[in-house]
Amino acid sequence: MASGIVNIRRDVDDKFYRYRMPLLTTKIEGKGNGIKTVIPNMSDVARALSRPPTYTTKFFGCELGAQTSFDEKNDRYIVNGAHDANRLRELLDVFIDKFVLCKSCKNPETELVILKIGRSEDIIRDCKACGERTGIDMRHKLTTFILKNPPVKIKKGKNKNTGDAAGGDGNADGAGGESDDELTKKIKAEAADLNTDAALAKEDWSADTSPEAVKQRVKALEGSLAATVLGGDDEGSDEDANSPYSQLGRWIEENRGDGAEDSKAHAIAIYKKAEELGIEKKHKTVLIVVQTLFTEDILTELPKYVALLTKIVTSEKHQKSLLGGIEVLVGLSHPDLVPAVPKILMALYQADVLEEEVVTQWGKHVSKKYVDKDTSKKVRKASEPFLKWLEEAEDDEDDDEGDDE
Numbered sequence: 438m439a440s441g442i443v444n445i446r447r448d449v450d451d452k453f454y455r456y457r458m459p460l461l462t463t464k465i466e467g468k469g470n471g472i473k474t475v476i477p478n479m480s481d482v483a484r485a486l487s488r489p490p491t492y493t494t495k496f497f498g499c500e501l502g503a504q505t506s507f508d509e510k511n512d513r514y515i516v517n518g519a520h521d522a523n524r525l526r527e528l529l530d531v532f533i534d535k536f537v538l539c540k541s542c543k544n545p546e547t548e549l550v551i552l553k554i555g556r557s558e559d560i561i562r563d564c565k566a567c568g569e570r571t572g573i574d575m576r577h578k579l580t581t582f583i584l585k586n587p588p589v590k591i592k593k594g595k596n597k598n599t600g601d602a603a604g605g606d607g608n609a610d611g612a613g614g615e616s617d618d619e620l621t622k623k624i625k626a627e628a629a630d631l632n633t634d635a636a637l638a639k640e641d642w643s644a645d646t647s648p649e650a651v652k653q654r655v656k657a658l659e660g661s662l663a664a665t666v667l668g669g670d671d672e673g674s675d676e677d678a679n680s681p682y683s684q685l686g687r688w689i690e691e692n693r694g695d696g697a698e699d700s701k702a703h704a705i706a707i708y709k710k711a712e713e714l715g716i717e718k719k720h721k722t723v724l725i726v727v728q729t730l731f732t733e734d735i736l737t738e739l740p741k742y743v744a745l746l747t748k749i750v751t752s753e754k755h756q757k758s759l760l761g762g763i764e765v766l767v768g769l770s771h772p773d774l775v776p777a778v779p780k781i782l783m784a785l786y787q788a789d790v791l792e793e794e795v796v797t798q799w800g801k802h803v804s805k806k807y808v809d810k811d812t813s814k815k816v817r818k819a820s821e822p823f824l825k826w827l828e829e830a831e832d833d834e835d836d837d838e839g840d841d842e
């Protein structure tokens with residue numbers, strides 16, 4: 438342990454294991470609020486893993502809920518707060534497992550490749566040893582960072598002109614670290630847009646979501662599915678990798694991509710899979726579907742899956758799971774989507790998937806059930822323009838006597 442070199446797979450006890458890396462070291466600097474953990478040999482460790490040192494540093498930040506900063510020119514990689522070296526080494530093991538080792542043969546000689554399928558992007562590990570390509574869990578927050586700062590070898594140009602190089606000069610890296618002021622500004626800008634957007638959304642959606650159309654689609658969906666009798670009521674633990682929920686999540690992720698072409702067939706297939714697992718009526722299923730089916734393009738994806746959502750969101754409890762799924766998706770997986778929260782909620786509301794009372798209640802109560810408290814707050818704060826619109830729409834309706842809808 439004192440020796441400076443360890444096996445990349447620390448669970449492998451073989452002295453002759455080929456894949457080695459320097460043991461990660463740390464140095465605490467500063468004090469009080471400014472205390473931070475510098476990782477002096479981050480770039481050496483990262484090089485041994487063939488990953489940019491920004492990925493590992495950012496990963497620590499995601500896992501610890503801490504701000505990170507990098508100054509690549511001066512080779513400084515920093516996690517805010519005081520963190521124990523052993524804790525960081527354990528987290529590095531997790532990073533290695535999730536983002537380096539081939540899922541199939543556990544060899545660390547892999548390369549990260551970004552795959553663009555339709556509008557969705559996936560990150561996979563391309564194994565030099567066995568040739569397998571295995572997927573990364575796209576729910577992890579780091580994937581957003583990787584997509585924004587793709588591995589250098591991959592020159593797949595993104596059309597978005599984000600133009601930000603990985604790192605910067607020691608600036609805090611932004612994601613999750615936005616000041617409230619910036620956030621408020623964004624929300625206000627969003628609110629200003631909302632009226633036109635709402636009108637737009639309504640137009641786009643009316644074709645798709647008239648009650649008849651929805652009913653018909655749901656009927657079609659039902660018709661093509663064999664009716665089955667439901668199992669018991671216990672929800673099972675989602676921690677369990679073999680729980681039906683995990684199985685469904687994995688299945689949706691693995692079969693993503695095809696959906697871009699024929700979302701209707703895809704929606705039916707998802708429902709069938711849930712049914713096969715006996716969980717199509719469970720509220721937790723909604724949570725899994727939202728987290729795994731939707732990507733940062735949720736606004737374009739949503740209309741395609743209204744029928745599925747209508748089918749699986751059958752009670753207030755289900756709606757809460759749906760909102761929980763949105764919190765995870767927006768708050769953790771794709772923080773860039775936070776400003777889009779009002780539009781997402783609007784879309785769900787206008788599709789009659791979400792009810793006014795439920796979403797209003799949700800907006801008033803910060804909850805740690807699905808995400809941490811800060812994220813929960815942030816998502817709710819972002820939803821304010823929509824909630825306000827809802828309230829005003831309600832007031833208008835009250836003025837219209839005789840219309841009891």
Ligand SMILES: [Zn+2]
Nearest residue numbers: 539542564567
């Ligand atoms: Zn392999």
